[in-house]
Amino acid sequence: MKPGEYFLLSAFTGNQALGNQACVLMLDDISDTELLHSIACDFNMPATTFLRKRADGYDVRWFAPDSEIDLCGHGTIAATWALTQIGGDEGPIQFHYNNGVLLGEKGRETVSISAEAILSEPTSIPDHVQRGFQGQVVGYETSPNKDLVLLNDEYAVRELKPNWNALRESKTFGYVITARGSTHDCVSRVILPYVSFLEDQATGSAHMLLASYWSQQLKKSNILAFQASQRGGEVICDVSETTVRPTAKAVPFGAGKLL
Structure with a gap:
């Protein structure tokens, strides 16, 4: 993916009309919170995943129209699908966010993310x-x-x-x-x-x-x-004792480039 390119996907499904929708957008800079929130409002998706390329993977932030999201699994599933199935990334992908690192991987027809288990x-x-x-x-x-x-x-x-x-x-x-x-x-x-x-x-x-x-x-x-x-x-x-690895399908339904 190149800066400015975006893909629209439905995650946790192989059907465009089901699952949860997300926009995945690559940018050169994802530090401007007000700008990212404004873009997310324009897309009006449950989640917009903003990515910035770095040497060891990607910086990631997620926004809903209401506010920034601390952790968004379906947005990361969508990003993993877009980067591996469309963008050509190979091997595990590191997504760096405020509270740690998520690991995205592709399978034959699915993608997965590995994250720290949330205990109750x-x-x-x-x-x-x-x-x-x-x-x-x-x-x-x-x-x-x-x-x-x-x-x-x-x-x-x-x-x-x-x-x-x-x-x-x-x-x-x-x-x-x-x-x-x-x-x-x-x-x-x-x-x-x-x-x-x-x-x-x-x-x-x-x-x-x-x-x-x-x-x-x-x-x-x-x-x-x-x-x-x-x-x-x-x-x-x-x-496992410390991690959960959700695996699911995703399917694209749109693509474009910011002007």
């Missing part, structure tokens, strides 16, 4: 969470990323309609609601009370949390997961 701690269920999720919460765990909300079954996850007013009684940024799946090890949705689109369609960072949790619960190191949003997304996660 069980705690009592807050009243606003129980009301926010219609009294169906059976367990609650906090994490440095989003909080984990356990429901009884897959049907509850798929059909739940959040009480947004109750959830906004707390400053918690986001919730990952989850249960065991019928055809997958787990199903989930990602609820974001303070973000304009309210629910994320397919979320890499959430699966760094989910895979760690369900790996412990199911005593297995390979987790097949489905995010049951409107567009949906599927991912396979390999889990």
